[in-house]
Amino acid sequence: MNALDVSDLSFAYGARQALNQVGFSLAPGRFAALLGPNGAGKSTLIALLTRLYDLQRGEIRVGGHSMREHPRPALKQLGVVFQQSTLDLDLSVEQNLRYHAALHGLSRRQSGQRVDAELARQGLSERRGERVRELNGGHRRRVEIARALLHEPRLLLLDEATVGLDPASRLALNQHLRNLCREQQLSVLWTTHLLDEVLPSDDLLILHQGRLVASGQAAALSLEHGGDLGAAFNRLTTVGATR
Numbered sequence: 001m002n003a004l005d006v007s008d009l010s011f012a013y014g015a016r017q018a019l020n021q022v023g024f025s026l027a028p029g030r031f032a033a034l035l036g037p038n039g040a041g042k043s044t045l046i047a048l049l050t051r052l053y054d055l056q057r058g059e060i061r062v063g064g065h066s067m068r069e070h071p072r073p074a075l076k077q078l079g080v081v082f083q084q085s086t087l088d089l090d091l092s093v094e095q096n097l098r099y100h101a102a103l104h105g106l107s108r109r110q111s112g113q114r115v116d117a118e119l120a121r122q123g124l125s126e127r128r129g130e131r132v133r134e135l136n137g138g139h140r141r142r143v144e145i146a147r148a149l150l151h152e153p154r155l156l157l158l159d160e161a162t163v164g165l166d167p168a169s170r171l172a173l174n175q176h177l178r179n180l181c182r183e184q185q186l187s188v189l190w191t192t193h194l195l196d197e198v199l200p201s202d203d204l205l206i207l208h209q210g211r212l213v214a215s216g217q218a219a220a221l222s223l224e225h226g227g228d229l230g231a232a233f234n235r236l237t238t239v240g241a242t243r
Protein backbone atom coordinates (compact mmCIF):
# COMPACT_ATOMS: atom_id res chain seq x y z
CA MET A 1 0.00 0.00 0.00
CA ASN A 2 1.49 3.36 -1.02
CA ALA A 3 1.58 6.27 1.41
CA LEU A 4 0.43 8.51 -1.42
CA ASP A 5 -0.93 8.10 -4.94
CA VAL A 6 -1.60 11.13 -7.09
CA SER A 7 -3.04 10.62 -10.54
CA ASP A 8 -3.96 12.94 -13.39
CA LEU A 9 -4.13 15.92 -11.06
CA SER A 10 -4.93 19.24 -12.72
CA PHE A 11 -5.89 22.52 -11.10
CA ALA A 12 -6.57 26.03 -12.40
CA TYR A 13 -7.06 29.38 -10.66
CA GLY A 14 -9.62 30.77 -13.08
CA ALA A 15 -7.85 30.82 -16.43
CA ARG A 16 -4.43 30.18 -14.87
CA GLN A 17 -3.46 26.50 -15.06
CA ALA A 18 -1.35 25.79 -11.97
CA LEU A 19 -1.11 21.97 -12.19
CA ASN A 20 -1.33 19.88 -15.31
CA GLN A 21 -1.89 16.11 -15.24
CA VAL A 22 0.45 15.46 -12.34
CA GLY A 23 0.86 11.84 -11.27
CA PHE A 24 3.24 10.06 -8.87
CA SER A 25 3.31 7.64 -5.95
CA LEU A 26 5.20 7.55 -2.69
CA ALA A 27 6.01 4.30 -0.85
CA PRO A 28 6.06 3.97 2.96
CA GLY A 29 9.27 5.18 4.62
CA ARG A 30 10.43 7.11 1.57
CA PHE A 31 11.74 10.65 1.48
CA ALA A 32 10.54 12.41 -1.66
CA ALA A 33 11.84 15.80 -2.70
CA LEU A 34 9.41 17.84 -4.76
CA LEU A 35 11.66 20.30 -6.49
CA GLY A 36 10.54 23.24 -8.58
CA PRO A 37 11.27 26.93 -9.07
CA ASN A 38 8.95 29.60 -7.69
CA GLY A 39 5.55 29.41 -9.33
CA ALA A 40 5.97 25.76 -10.37
CA GLY A 41 2.84 24.70 -8.47
CA LYS A 42 4.30 23.18 -5.30
CA SER A 43 2.08 25.03 -2.83
CA THR A 44 -0.97 24.38 -4.99
CA LEU A 45 -0.21 20.67 -4.83
CA ILE A 46 0.11 20.86 -1.03
CA ALA A 47 -3.20 22.74 -0.85
CA LEU A 48 -4.90 19.96 -2.81
CA LEU A 49 -3.25 17.22 -0.75
CA THR A 50 -4.49 18.86 2.45
CA ARG A 51 -7.91 19.57 0.98
CA LEU A 52 -7.62 23.33 1.39
CA TYR A 53 -8.83 23.40 -2.20
CA ASP A 54 -11.38 21.04 -3.66
CA LEU A 55 -10.21 18.74 -6.41
CA GLN A 56 -11.07 19.88 -9.90
CA ARG A 57 -9.66 16.98 -11.81
CA GLY A 58 -7.73 13.84 -10.91
CA GLU A 59 -7.41 11.71 -7.82
CA ILE A 60 -5.44 11.72 -4.57
CA ARG A 61 -5.17 8.64 -2.34
CA VAL A 62 -3.50 8.74 1.05
CA GLY A 63 -2.74 5.27 2.40
CA GLY A 64 -5.25 4.00 -0.16
CA HIS A 65 -8.05 6.32 1.00
CA SER A 66 -9.55 8.49 -1.70
CA MET A 67 -9.47 12.20 -0.82
CA ARG A 68 -12.58 12.68 -2.92
CA GLU A 69 -14.66 9.84 -1.49
CA HIS A 70 -13.24 9.32 2.02
CA PRO A 71 -11.52 12.55 3.02
CA ARG A 72 -11.59 11.87 6.78
CA PRO A 73 -9.43 8.73 6.87
CA ALA A 74 -7.23 10.24 4.16
CA LEU A 75 -6.64 13.44 6.15
CA LYS A 76 -6.07 11.51 9.36
CA GLN A 77 -2.94 9.99 7.86
CA LEU A 78 -1.51 13.39 6.93
CA GLY A 79 0.67 15.78 8.87
CA VAL A 80 1.53 19.13 7.33
CA VAL A 81 3.95 21.98 7.79
CA PHE A 82 2.86 24.90 5.63
CA GLN A 83 5.16 27.37 3.88
CA GLN A 84 4.14 30.16 6.27
CA SER A 85 4.53 29.36 9.96
CA THR A 86 1.27 29.13 11.85
CA LEU A 87 2.67 29.01 15.39
CA ASP A 88 1.44 31.43 18.02
CA LEU A 89 4.64 33.31 18.91
CA ASP A 90 3.37 34.39 22.33
CA LEU A 91 2.47 30.90 23.50
CA SER A 92 5.05 28.47 24.81
CA VAL A 93 6.22 25.50 22.77
CA GLU A 94 4.09 23.21 24.90
CA GLN A 95 0.99 25.42 24.73
CA ASN A 96 1.17 25.48 20.93
CA LEU A 97 1.27 21.69 20.86
CA ARG A 98 -1.41 21.20 23.50
CA TYR A 99 -3.78 23.46 21.64
CA HIS A 100 -3.30 21.50 18.47
CA ALA A 101 -3.72 18.15 20.24
CA ALA A 102 -7.04 19.39 21.60
CA LEU A 103 -8.12 20.31 18.06
CA HIS A 104 -7.37 16.74 17.03
CA GLY A 105 -9.64 15.49 19.79
CA LEU A 106 -6.89 13.94 21.93
CA SER A 107 -7.74 13.62 25.63
CA ARG A 108 -5.66 15.56 28.18
CA ARG A 109 -3.82 12.39 29.11
CA GLN A 110 -3.17 11.31 25.54
CA SER A 111 -2.14 14.79 24.59
CA GLY A 112 0.34 14.95 27.49
CA GLN A 113 1.92 11.70 26.36
CA ARG A 114 2.05 12.65 22.70
CA VAL A 115 3.48 16.10 23.41
CA ASP A 116 6.22 14.58 25.60
CA ALA A 117 7.07 11.98 22.97
CA GLU A 118 7.23 14.41 20.06
CA LEU A 119 9.20 17.04 21.94
CA ALA A 120 11.74 14.39 22.89
CA ARG A 121 11.96 13.14 19.32
CA GLN A 122 12.55 16.67 18.00
CA GLY A 123 15.16 17.35 20.68
CA LEU A 124 12.99 20.08 22.18
CA SER A 125 12.17 18.72 25.63
CA GLU A 126 14.28 21.37 27.36
CA ARG A 127 12.51 24.15 25.52
CA ARG A 128 8.93 23.22 26.22
CA GLY A 129 8.31 26.22 28.50
CA GLU A 130 9.92 28.80 26.22
CA ARG A 131 7.83 31.18 24.19
CA VAL A 132 8.09 30.40 20.49
CA ARG A 133 9.16 34.01 19.88
CA GLU A 134 12.41 33.24 21.72
CA LEU A 135 13.36 30.29 19.48
CA ASN A 136 15.51 30.49 16.37
CA GLY A 137 14.04 29.64 12.96
CA GLY A 138 15.29 26.06 12.93
CA HIS A 139 13.77 25.29 16.30
CA ARG A 140 10.48 26.93 15.34
CA ARG A 141 10.31 24.60 12.37
CA ARG A 142 10.94 21.66 14.67
CA VAL A 143 8.05 22.75 16.83
CA GLU A 144 5.88 22.74 13.73
CA ILE A 145 7.10 19.26 12.84
CA ALA A 146 6.37 18.03 16.38
CA ARG A 147 2.89 19.52 16.08
CA ALA A 148 2.31 17.94 12.67
CA LEU A 149 3.22 14.51 14.09
CA LEU A 150 1.06 14.65 17.23
CA HIS A 151 -1.75 12.60 15.74
CA GLU A 152 0.75 10.03 14.37
CA PRO A 153 0.25 10.51 10.64
CA ARG A 154 1.91 8.17 8.14
CA LEU A 155 2.75 10.92 5.66
CA LEU A 156 4.31 14.28 6.45
CA LEU A 157 4.09 17.14 3.95
CA LEU A 158 6.47 20.08 4.25
CA ASP A 159 6.20 23.13 2.01
CA GLU A 160 9.57 24.91 1.68
CA ALA A 161 10.33 24.25 5.34
CA THR A 162 13.87 25.61 5.12
CA VAL A 163 13.09 29.04 3.65
CA GLY A 164 14.65 31.72 5.83
CA LEU A 165 16.96 29.33 7.70
CA ASP A 166 20.73 29.67 7.74
CA PRO A 167 22.70 26.92 5.91
CA ALA A 168 23.54 24.96 9.07
CA SER A 169 19.92 24.88 10.26
CA ARG A 170 18.77 23.98 6.76
CA LEU A 171 21.07 20.99 6.67
CA ALA A 172 20.16 19.92 10.22
CA LEU A 173 16.43 20.02 9.49
CA ASN A 174 16.85 18.10 6.26
CA GLN A 175 18.88 15.41 8.05
CA HIS A 176 16.40 15.27 10.86
CA LEU A 177 13.52 14.46 8.51
CA ARG A 178 15.50 11.66 6.89
CA ASN A 179 16.11 10.12 10.29
CA LEU A 180 12.39 10.23 11.05
CA CYS A 181 11.72 8.49 7.75
CA ARG A 182 14.21 5.77 8.46
CA GLU A 183 13.29 5.20 12.07
CA GLN A 184 9.51 5.55 11.95
CA GLN A 185 8.63 4.32 8.47
CA LEU A 186 7.19 7.79 8.00
CA SER A 187 6.89 9.01 4.41
CA VAL A 188 7.90 12.58 3.74
CA LEU A 189 7.08 14.88 0.85
CA TRP A 190 9.57 17.72 1.10
CA THR A 191 9.03 20.61 -1.28
CA THR A 192 11.90 22.90 -2.06
CA HIS A 193 13.37 25.06 -4.81
CA LEU A 194 16.90 24.11 -3.75
CA LEU A 195 18.60 21.17 -5.43
CA ASP A 196 21.22 20.92 -2.69
CA GLU A 197 18.53 19.60 -0.34
CA VAL A 198 18.22 16.44 -2.45
CA LEU A 199 20.26 13.27 -1.76
CA PRO A 200 20.94 10.48 -4.30
CA SER A 201 18.75 8.02 -2.38
CA ASP A 202 15.68 10.31 -2.42
CA ASP A 203 12.71 10.02 -4.68
CA LEU A 204 12.84 13.14 -6.80
CA LEU A 205 9.91 14.89 -8.44
CA ILE A 206 10.66 17.92 -10.58
CA LEU A 207 7.79 20.29 -11.20
CA HIS A 208 7.92 23.01 -13.81
CA GLN A 209 5.02 25.24 -14.81
CA GLY A 210 2.54 22.82 -13.29
CA ARG A 211 3.92 19.73 -15.00
CA LEU A 212 5.98 16.92 -13.57
CA VAL A 213 8.97 16.99 -15.92
CA ALA A 214 10.97 14.24 -14.16
CA SER A 215 10.38 11.67 -11.47
CA GLY A 216 12.34 8.73 -10.09
CA GLN A 217 15.16 8.00 -7.71
CA ALA A 218 17.49 10.99 -7.68
CA ALA A 219 20.56 8.82 -8.37
CA ALA A 220 18.89 7.22 -11.40
CA LEU A 221 17.75 10.58 -12.77
CA SER A 222 21.25 11.89 -12.32
CA LEU A 223 22.65 8.96 -14.33
CA GLU A 224 20.07 9.51 -17.06
CA HIS A 225 21.27 13.09 -17.32
CA GLY A 226 24.98 12.39 -17.56
CA GLY A 227 25.65 12.59 -13.83
CA ASP A 228 24.82 16.28 -13.59
CA LEU A 229 21.49 16.74 -11.86
CA GLY A 230 22.07 20.48 -11.52
CA ALA A 231 22.42 20.96 -15.25
CA ALA A 232 19.41 18.70 -15.83
CA PHE A 233 17.31 20.68 -13.34
CA ASN A 234 18.25 23.94 -15.04
CA ARG A 235 17.48 22.52 -18.46
CA LEU A 236 14.16 20.96 -17.41
CA THR A 237 12.96 24.07 -15.62
CA THR A 238 14.04 26.71 -18.12
CA VAL A 239 11.03 28.85 -18.96
CA GLY A 240 9.50 27.50 -22.13
CA ALA A 241 11.25 24.12 -21.82
CA THR A 242 9.11 21.13 -22.73
CA ARG A 243 9.66 17.46 -22.32
Ligand code: ADP
Binds near residue numbers: 038040041044
Ligand atom coordinates in the same frame (compact mmCIF):
# COMPACT_ATOMS: atom_id res chain seq x y z
P1 ADP B 1 5.11 27.38 -5.89
O1 ADP B 1 4.63 27.01 -4.54
O2 ADP B 1 5.83 26.28 -6.61
O3 ADP B 1 5.92 28.64 -5.88
P2 ADP B 1 2.31 28.00 -6.41
O4 ADP B 1 1.55 26.74 -6.28
O5 ADP B 1 2.27 28.96 -5.28
O6 ADP B 1 3.83 27.68 -6.81
O7 ADP B 1 1.80 28.74 -7.71
C1 ADP B 1 1.61 28.09 -8.95
C2 ADP B 1 1.00 29.07 -9.95
O8 ADP B 1 -0.32 29.40 -9.54
C3 ADP B 1 1.75 30.38 -10.06
O9 ADP B 1 1.67 30.79 -11.41
C4 ADP B 1 0.98 31.31 -9.16
O10 ADP B 1 1.11 32.64 -9.61
C5 ADP B 1 -0.44 30.81 -9.32
N1 ADP B 1 -1.24 31.01 -8.09
C6 ADP B 1 -0.94 30.53 -6.87
N2 ADP B 1 -1.90 30.86 -5.97
C7 ADP B 1 -2.83 31.57 -6.66
C8 ADP B 1 -4.06 32.18 -6.31
N3 ADP B 1 -4.55 32.13 -5.08
N4 ADP B 1 -4.74 32.82 -7.30
C9 ADP B 1 -4.27 32.86 -8.57
N5 ADP B 1 -3.12 32.29 -8.96
C10 ADP B 1 -2.40 31.66 -8.03
Ligand code: MG
Binds near residue numbers: 042043083160
Ligand atom coordinates in the same frame (compact mmCIF):
# COMPACT_ATOMS: atom_id res chain seq x y z
MG1 MG C 1 5.13 27.75 -2.61
